[in-house]
Amino acid sequence: MTKTYAVIGDPIDHSLSPAIHNAAFGFLGIDCTYIAYRIPKGELAYGIEALKKIQISGFNVTIPHKVDMMKFLDEIDENCKTIGATNTVVNNNGSLKGYNTDMDGFLDPVKKRNIDCKDSDVLLVGAGGAARAIVVGFAKEKVRKITIANRTKERADELIKFANSLGVQSDYSDLSNAGNIAGKYKFIVNATSVGLKGNACPISTRSITKDSIVYDIVYMPVETELIEQSKKQGATIIYGWEMLLGQAMRSFGIWTGREAPYQAMKLTLLGRF
Secondary structure (H helix, E strand, C coil), X not given: CCEEEEEEECCCCCCCHHHHHHHHHHHHCCCEEXXXXXXXXXXXXXXXXXXXXXXXCEEEECCCCCCHHHHHCCEECHHHHHHCCCCEEEEECCEEEEECCHHHHHHHHHHHCCCCCCCCEEEEECCCHHXXXXXXXXXXXXXXXXXXXXXXXXXXXXXXXXXXXXXXXXXXXXXXXXXXXXXXXXXXXXXXXXXXXXXXXXXXXXXXXXXXXXXXXXXXXXXCHXXXXXXXXXXXXXXXXXXXXXXXXXXXXXHHCCCXXXXXXXXHHHHCC
């Protein structure tokens, strides 16, 4: 019997997940299929019941349901609990177990480049859900300090408290000053959606140097303004598509118990841009 997987969220028609996962299933010859399923905000309970009825084997969760989905889980893995959001769910005969693969997905390209995070300083732009997963990842890798640059200080303060609770020093910078201090940090990470619409940059890049590692989690366009400008300054670049691929591979492994075919998924993903 064909197993069915899905990604739920709203909007969902731009999702690249069906292409990536179906390519992986096809490559390994596994009898599975992956669909995009739109569930508008406020209709999550109804949507999950519908998925259980069709005996969905598992699903990814994207905006706006990552936090709300937690209420519907029967079991939660450790990362998921710490981050307070889920993006990967397994359905075991109507019992739902939640995972969060964003943290591993985020760290995957860092590890592939053999970059050591220990004792380094991080400038993190943004304080939303993705930022929480990134803080957990950096805490696991024993960074020294994370400075949060965000539009609103309240959101940043919550994240600073969270980082402190994980044993990481953390402080605040307003966005307008973030560009001036960026050069002092080993990692500069954009965890906002700025850049998604093309030619906007979340911070000024003038103090970024060849010693900076600039990581933009926005994957459309591939070359965001932040990446383009940081490249000119000679920085090491990590692309948003690499995180997307990292977390998709982790989801694939959770669902199938098999190693995800990195090359096949990568070629499919890059072919979509």
